[in-house]
Amino acid sequence: xxxxxxxxxxxxxxxxxxxxxxxxxxxxxxxxxxxxxxxxxxxxxxxxxxxxxxxxxxxxxxxxxxxxxxxxxxxxxxxxxxxxxxxxxxxxxxxxxxxxxxxxxxxxxxxxxxxxxxxxxxxxxxxxxxxxxxxxxxxxxxxxxxxxxxxxxxxxxxxxxxxxxxxxxxxxxxxxxxxxxxxxxxxxxxxxxxxxxxxxxxxxxxxxxxxxxxxxx
Amino acid sequence: xxxxxxxxxxxxxxxxxxxxxxxxxxxxxxxxxxxxxxxxxxxxxxxxxxxxxxxxxxxxxxxxxxxxxxxxxxxxxxxxxxxxxxxxxxxxxxxxxxxxxxxxxxxxxxxxxxxxxxxxxxxxxxxxxxxxxxxxxxxxxxxxxxxxxxxxxxxxxxxxxxxxxxxxxxxxxxxxxxxxxxxxxxxxxxxxxxxxxxxxxxxxxxxxxxxxxxxxx
DNA sequence: TATAAAGTTTAGGTTAACCTAAAAAAATAT
DNA sequence: ATATTTTTTTAGGTTAACCTAAACTTTATA
Numbered sequence: 001x002x003x004x005x006x007x008x009x010x011x012x013x014x015x016x017x018x019x020x021x022x023x024x025x026x027x028x029x030x031x032x033x034x035x036x037x038x039x040x041x042x043x044x045x046x047x048x049x050x051x052x053x054x055x056x057x058x059x060x061x062x063x064x065x066x067x068x069x070x071x072x073x074x075x076x077x078x079x080x081x082x083x084x085x086x087x088x089x090x091x092x093x094x095x096x097x098x099x100x101x102x103x104x105x106x107x108x109x110x111x112x113x114x115x116x117x118x119x120x121x122x123x124x125x126x127x128x129x130x131x132x133x134x135x136x137x138x139x140x141x142x143x144x145x146x147x148x149x150x151x152x153x154x155x156x157x158x159x160x161x162x163x164x165x166x167x168x169x170x171x172x173x174x175x176x177x178x179x180x181x182x183x184x185x186x187x188x189x190x191x192x193x194x195x196x197x198x199x200x201x202x203x204x205x206x207x208x209x210x211x212x213x214x215x216x217x
Numbered sequence: 218x219x220x221x222x223x224x225x226x227x228x229x230x231x232x233x234x235x236x237x238x239x240x241x242x243x244x245x246x247x248x249x250x251x252x253x254x255x256x257x258x259x260x261x262x263x264x265x266x267x268x269x270x271x272x273x274x275x276x277x278x279x280x281x282x283x284x285x286x287x288x289x290x291x292x293x294x295x296x297x298x299x300x301x302x303x304x305x306x307x308x309x310x311x312x313x314x315x316x317x318x319x320x321x322x323x324x325x326x327x328x329x330x331x332x333x334x335x336x337x338x339x340x341x342x343x344x345x346x347x348x349x350x351x352x353x354x355x356x357x358x359x360x361x362x363x364x365x366x367x368x369x370x371x372x373x374x375x376x377x378x379x380x381x382x383x384x385x386x387x388x389x390x391x392x393x394x395x396x397x398x399x400x401x402x403x404x405x406x407x408x409x410x411x412x413x414x415x416x417x418x419x420x421x422x423x424x425x426x427x428x429x430x431x432x433x434x
Numbered sequence: 435t436a437t438a439a440a441g442t443t444t445a446g447g448t449t450a451a452c453c454t455a456a457a458a459a460a461a462t463a464t
Numbered sequence: 465a466t467a468t469t470t471t472t473t474t475a476g477g478t479t480a481a482c483c484t485a486a487a488c489t490t491t492a493t494a
Contacts, residue, residue: 220450220451222451253453255452255453255454256452259451260452274459275458275459275460276460
């Protein structure tokens with residue numbers, strides 16, 4: 001588990017690297033988190049040992065896959081909390097940042113999932129910044145019926161038909177908003193599909209059902 | 218401002234002292250926060266310098282007025298967050314403690330006031346522990362029948378008549394334990410009243426019903 | 435390409451919060 | 465009242481995260 005300080009460094013590095021694309025220099029980090037370059041060097045070594053970044057002396061750091069995923073979790077938490085503060089508690093826009101900066105470090109995966117649900121799975125925070133889902137994915141892509149999806153992993157985002165009976169059916173088979181859904185096989189004769197839910201449960205669903213579940217990549 | 222650790226010590230001492238009435242020994246503190254007596258001695262000196270407790274070598278500590286007020290703020294935050302987790306996010310009672318333990322250290326007076334408002338100024342958390350108000354006062358105020366309340370906002374606390382039919386009736390019109398209930402108008406001719414529930418729903422209820430709903434201010 | 439400037443790292447020090455082991459004080463038992 | 469046990473404190477050490485100052489690399493300039 002990461003310390004509060006490690007989380008702050010990682011988040012800063014992730015942002016400075018434009019989402020993990022560029023490498024980031026010591027002085028940039030020092031300035032962005034208001035600390036001294038010597039302190040950055042210390043911390044950067046620690047993060048490299050933990051495999052969150054790669055560090056090449058004098059040439060800066062890059063975030064690893066693992067580091068990116070950790071950074072996205074922190075960003076997700078930050079943006080969900082900002083959304084909560086504005087939408088539920090009636091904070092003004094300008095007041096939320098410092099508080100969200102604290103709240104983003106609360107350690108409880110359950111809390112974040114519940115908060116996400118409570119907020120209705122928002123795609124963006126009050127500033128319009130996209131909120132990564134629990135798998136670290138941004139949802140820029142528009143929603144399509146599961147029936148039209150490829151065999152790549154998708155995430156259930158909404159339902160077309162929101163009748164109680166359909167929702168009951170979905171919860172019975174284990175699909176919920178936010179679940180990972182991957183098509184395994186399509187049946188020629190009736191258009192039904194076999195899917196994998198959250199990487200662990202296989203079920204068959206009818207063509208009709210698959211047309212009423214909206215997913216994003 | 219207090220560090221996270223100082224807050225935890227202070228809260229533990231406050232609880233062990235039964236709300237500031239008894240003095241507390243080093244070993245009790247050490248056990249309650251799972252640390253070593255030597256560490257407690259260190260911290261206790263620090264807290265004494267900050268005037269949160271008085272410390273007499275070998276004879277334990279007492280919380281000062283200032284310390285009590287700080288402790289109550291932390292307890293207030295803890296209980297408000299627990300209430301939030303259960304009532305709004307649907308946590309089970311047993312799941313909330315560890316998370317609230319983290320959330321209680323978030324520094325933002327505004328956040329706590331807004332949260333309190335959002336929750337409808339609860340007098341007790343889901344365990345029934347009283348929540349101090351922002352001045353550190355507990356509201357022991359006794360329950361009175363809604364029929365006898367003023368036009369100030371009140372909170373439904375209990376029912377006199379707990380027949381199934383009455384409970385069904387209450388849930389049908391939107392009253393539940395913890396709901397904010399405010400009398401808008403009293404009808405002279407039959408004693409029925411118009412009330413506002415949770416600040417958004419207006420309904421009329423009979424005199425008899427209003428005599429069976431117990432509220433606190 | 436040598437030299438200066440800018441950026442980075444290393445070396446060594448500080449503070450908060452912990453620890454262990456030994457010393458000291460208080461409480462208890464003989 | 466003295467000896468033993470329990471409790472508490474002191475002394476000194478560790479770790480994470482910071483710092484300054486000096487040394488070293490890389491980059492820019494003459």
